[in-house]
Each structure stands twice: as C-alpha cells, then as structure tokens.
Amino acid sequence: MTSSPTRRTVVVSLLGALGLGATACTAAGDGAQEGGAGADAGFPLTLTDCDAEVVLPGAPERVVLLDSAPVTTLDGLGVLDRVVARAGSFPDGYYDAELTGRLAAIPMLSEDIDTTGHLQISQEVVIAQRPDLVLGLPDGVTREGMRAAGAEVLIPRSYCGGLEERASMEMLFEEISTYGAVFDRTAEAETLVSVLQERIDAAAALPHGARTAAVLYASAGGGPVYAYGAPSMATAQLDALGIENVFADTPQRVFESGAEPLLAADPDVLIVLHEGTVPEEELLAELLGDSRLDPLRAVQDSAVLPLLFNFTEPASPLIVDGLERIGDWLSAQEQAG
Template identity: 80%
Template sequence: MTSSPTRRTMMVSLVGALGLAATACTASDDGAPEAGGGEEAAAGFPLTLTDCDAEVVLPAAPERVVLLDSAPVTTLDGLGVLDRVVARAGSFPEGYYDADLAGRLEAIPVLSEDIDTSGHLQISQEVVIAQRPDLVLGLPDGVTREGMRAAGAEVLMPRSYCGGLDQRATFTMLFAEITAHGAVFDRTDRAEVLVGTLQERIDTVASLSPAARTAAVLYPSVGGGPLYAYGALSMATAQLDALGIQNVFADTAQRVFESGTEPLLASDPDLLIVLHQGTVPVDELLGEVLGDGRLASLRAARDGAVLPLLFNFTEPASPLIVDGLERIGDWLSEREQER
C-alpha cells in the first residue's frame, strides 16, 4: 500500500507525541553495514525507543513475546504478529474477542492467572525469563526492566501507565501507541491501515447525540477495598469527550485516583461506567459499588444508568477502547429508545 506524505507525516508525529521517538542505526562508525549473526541488519533496526523513562534498544523485530498485560492483544492481532507471542499471563476475558481471536489466544500457554483484588497480576520474574523472550509487554510488580534485560529481553509498557502525562487524554494517544508498535514489529503499513480504520469507527460513534450530559467512570476493589475514579488523563475521558459527555472528574489531572463517595454524591452524574476484570460476577461487582447504600442514592443508580464494562474497553490505549466506545454508544442508544 502506498500512503500519502500527509498520512506518513502524521504517523511519525504520533510516535513523537507519545514519547516513543524511534531512531534507527544500520551502519557502523566506519560506514560499513551492521550485521548480526552474519546477516545484514533489517531496515529500521537497531531501533531505539524511549519507553517511560527508559531507553529501549531492539536489535531486530521481536520474535518471542511474552504478554503480561491483556491490552496489547488486539494491537498485535491488528498488526498480524500475535503468532509471535509465546506465553501470556493475567486476565484475558473472552468478552474482549471474537471467536477466532479467542481461539488463537486460548492456544497460547498461560503462565499465571493470579490477579489481586486491585486487578494487578501476580507473577515471578523467573517464570517469565524461563520463556526466553526477546520482548515483554507489561511490567507487573516483581518483574523489572533490569532483570529482563539481563536475560536478553526488553520491556514495553502502555504510555498511559508511565505517568508524567500532562494533557487531557485523546485518541491521538491510541494512534501513537499503534504507530510505535508498528515500528517495533516492522509493520508500519499495517499500523497505518489500523489507525485509519479505527478513526472511521470513532467518527461514526461521535456522530451520536446522547441525552446524558455527565458520567463517572469507576473501578471498585473487590472485597470492600478502595473505590477508584478516572480523571483527565484516562482514556475514559477521551471516550466521553467523543460522545459529548462530561467526565465529572475531568478536572482531576490524574489518570486514576482513589475516590471517596462524597465527590460522587456531590457531582451526581447521569451515568456510571463501572470497570472490571471479569474475575467476579457482574452482580457482585455492582454490589461493591452500590451496596450498603454507599452510592444507591445517585441518580444513575436510581435510573438504572449503570454500565459494567471490562477494563480494557477503556484502559489503556489499544484498539479495544474503540470497541468500548462503541459499546457505550450502543448502550446509550438503547436507553434512549426505551424512553
């Protein structure tokens, strides 16, 4: 596929906007081509990325990938490189995927499905190293960049998990994430097509005019733990912005933060979107939010305007958040038709 200069310029700009500026070096200091294993290095490699605060150098497109986060699945699938994943760990609810993708994911060996009450993966670094990866996607507690690098693997994280963001989230962050992965896996053309397709879907949902005007996006800790809310730096805000709905916590310059019930009661949003990992029944999940009268007096609770949504449909930036946007849009449309 041949793309226009404008589109190519946009894609390069998106990588820089995400903080994943990539540089390639294919020649040695004396001008001779670099070679690895007796072969000339592939065009675009070695590739240097800035991931969070770390410099990551990839000598070639990764061939053995370990997934410690479910979010990249649809990005890898969209780029046509899911077959490079040799193992996975975490929660991968079938609700994210169509039957074909779910089947291919099921065939990938599972290292751990141990998720704590806050939704964090529990796994030892030694288990990951035993897979001999050259790239690890995700960085849960107990796994370090230094430890993986010593074993011959680099680590990449979703940009929104890195911290240090200083502006309201937009879908540009999603496009930049895809563009960066396209460079990593030497699939820049596939990345460009994927970005274009997602933009068209976003534009379609954005044409809706829902009656609701305010919403809050929450994550309850199962077992009576803290209640978390999502602010300006979360992709939840980008989703609500696309629909013309105000996130009641959009003035909070954080991605996610612990919230008491008082701010929610004071804002009394039209809608509640409750994120979860799919590890507990939905009824139990909603009981964590609305039970014991904590938030039962909210207008959204009284009106039944509460949508449970699997976590990766909103966070972090991946093609799944466009699926999530469509689900929110469909839910709103159905509610308005019932009125």
C-alpha cells in the same frame, strides 16, 4: 480527530513525541519503512518508554504478554503469532471466537490477579520463556532483570505516570504507530488507525444526549473504588461521544474516590470497570450496596454500565470496542428516556 496518518506523519509524530521525555513511549530509527519491505531496515530502533531508553536490534520474534491490552494491537498488525507465552486476565468477552481460540493456544504462565487487578508473577518464570520482548511490567518484574536476560520491556504510555495532558484518541493512534515501528509493520499500523478512526466517527454520530458520567473501577471483594480523571482514556472516550466526565478536571489518571466526591458530582450515568474475575451482578451489588450512594441519579435511574477494564484502559483497539458499547448503551437510554 484525524484521518489515517501517512508514513511521514507517523514518523514525525513519533519523533515529536520523543520530546515529551519521561511521559512518552515513542520510536525513532534510521530508515524506518513500510512493513514487509525488508526485515532489518528500520533497526536498531531506539524507543523512549516511560523513563527508560529501549533499543531493539530487530523486530521481536519471542514476545511474552504480561498484560492483555496489547492483544488486539498485535492481532491488527498480524504479529500475534510471535507471542510465546502470556500471563494475566484474558476474559473471553474481549475477543471474538476465532481470536479467543488462538489465544487459548498460547501457554498461560499465571492467572494470579490481586484484588486491585494487578498480576502476580515471578521474574524467573518470565525469563524461562527466553523472550526478546516483554509487554507489561507487573510487580516483581524489572527492566534491568529482563534486559540482563536478553529482553526489553514496553508498557502502555497510560501506565507511565506523570501524564498531565487530557487524554485523546491521538494517544491510541500513537501507540499503534509505535507498535508498527517495533514490529516493522508500519503499513499495517496505518491501515488499523484508519479503520479505528472510521469506527470512532460512526459511534460519535449516534444520539447520546447531553449527559455527565463518572468512570469507576470497582475492586473485587469490596475494596476501594477508584475514579478516572483527565489523563485517562475514559475521558477520551467520553469526549468522543460528547459526554462530560465529571472528574475530567482531576489531573490524576486514576485516584481513590469515596462516596462524597461522587455525591457532589452526581453524574447521570456510572460506567464501572472490572477485570471479569467475579460476575457483574455480584460486583455491582458490592459497589451499590452502600446506601450512601442511593441518592445518586445514576443509581436511582439504574443508569450503570459494567464494562471490562481493557475496553477503556489503556490505549488499544479494545477502547474503540468499548467506545461503541458505551455509545450504543447511551443511545438506547436516550431513545428510551
């Protein structure tokens, strides 16, 4: 882990990440500065977002959220008031009462989520909001279509595909630094990174025991079960806590997993991610109702933790909330065991 980066460190980090090409979401601009020191000094700003070059003429003023993950980043930077509409799943469990209230005041375009957790929305509905920036790229919405309507698109680096390196908390810090540059809030980004680093260090200091874990995504309605590998922020969370992800040698961020790989790995604990569209008890009953999973130590020991999806993926301040929840749960189990 590193401490909060200075402004120079942030800019060097972003420029260096540009060399990652298609896998990176990074920023570079002429005269990038501390937030609040001048509205246009860091613009136009050129970003490499997955396989696309994005040019922002100025800090966005009309943002449409097609993904719940950026909410706490935007809030931490003080720019959530620039969101004019949202779509997707925004469970109350992610936010405190004050933030939940502010989100509720933002018009909702669609809550249609399929069984694999993907938003269903038409591009025309998004364009009607006249955004200059769209965060998220669900099926049916394209960069080209949004650009023709005067909006650019950014998505979390975790969703770019083609990631090969093992995830780390540095990916979270880089994501926040990029948003700081996008919204001309560099100083606020540095402060947010510093606060999150302190929380990560505190969670890591708790006793968790020498354990192994598998992180799964359970599709609603008894659909496929997915597991998370090396490039996932799930691995970064477990690494920070000193817990081994049994699928950390798998190069895919997420992959479909049947019972056999789980039985072979036999993790001590299971962390089950979900979208909050069905009660957790019902979700776990569907997942663990398969008798083939009965031999798992985690099932026998009732060491199964359900967790809302954005508490682990993609990189946002919510994953530090998730890290603390996982750490507290593991620590309680360690003390009880």
